[in-house]
Amino acid sequence: MDINDLYEQNYVPYSKKASVAVVRSKNGKWFPGVRIENICYPLSISATQNALFYCLSEGHEPAELFTDEIHATMIPSWEKELGITSNPLEKDELHNITFDNPVLEADLNKIDKLKELLDMAVVGESDFPVSAIVETEQGYFTGVNIECTSWNMGLCAERVAIAKALTFSSKNLISLEIHTRKGEFSSPCGACRQVIKEHLPKKQIHLHHADDSESIHFSEDLLPHSFSSSSLSNR
Template sequence: MSWNPLYEQSYVPYSSNKHACVVESKSGKCYAGVRIENISYPLTIPAAQAACAICLSEGEIPAKIYTEDPSSEQLDYWGKEFELEVIETNNPSQDKLEDLFHPSKKDFEVLPRLKTLLDNAVTPNSDFPVSAILFTEDGYFEGVNVEVSAWTHGICAERVAISKAFAAGRTEFTRLEVHTRKGEISSPCGACRQVISELLPYHDIVLHHSDGTQSEHLSLDLLPFSFKSSALKK
């Protein structure tokens, strides 16, 4: 298997710089990440960040990272953070990635599942776990927030779920549901709202609050006057 199928899952409308990588956990499971750009450039999710965060969100510890470009964005940080073995290859293993391309389809009650997912959150700094489930036309992807030593390289639950979906080639989203057990309301942060406004612009966002109530919103309404400049180079 070449990198091309994974590269094609990248969302790179501004740079056309497609990139992907694969993280292998200490238990031998593999997780793919692809580059997901945002019109607000600093919110772009590098492939290495996506793959490592997805691995951590599944309760696994990254051990190796496979890439075609060892100088790719954030790879140095993640390699040092987890003492990863960086393996340069032009032939990622198909069999280890097979399960990644199929979204979950099991029937379940959303709120109980969101509550269970909170236990997977990696929050050594904030102790503020968040869970999210992103529904697509043929299944769903789960996410929790992941914090690491460099606060700026942590990533929210909503974006972990989005990263999983893109790595699996699923971009036809239907709705996003979010839950936190702490705080007055469950609400995507400003950064997530910017990402959501671009990737899920007219979608239902269901927020399950810590007091047992819930509210539903149109994603477009979560961030009035979001950055949509047509002046950017494309």
């Protein structure tokens, strides 16, 4: 997959405007991100946030951002928050970048992996780590919650995992697993439920609780009467 391929991986059924960002980590690895829209527009994930949080969720420190969203109002905030430099995305200059596919194979022990991922969460604000694994036809994609000092800039584990899977061409998301180390009940927030409803309709959501119990729900049951509108185009 290269830069041009990433433009095909966008999920932009509402704006029809694709965006791409790539992040170079301090140890020289590259992480891509594409725009992931939601029918509830404010819940859309920008390509820049997607790429940055993919990098962070894999335990790497971002150093440099290349994005075609360079004039977005949040770019200075990302520079200040993460100590990165940002540059316009020039496809010709970055055409030879290679990206590691983060997909995990089907023989994965999901419970063990979910517990392992909790240590990867960036939770300096809440100290409440959450991990997520989304199953696709390719295999499994992981996510952890990433928090920022400006709370509205953070993203939950569920959305990090979903965005990562969609970036790597996994359009058919099969199921989602969520784990927390603390709390009485492991449950996605309302914003995540809206995103889950769009990308995993009628799919099973497995909630793994801090006491090692599990409950299984369908996405429609997690968010009854969710927002939808035939007035908005969708695939």
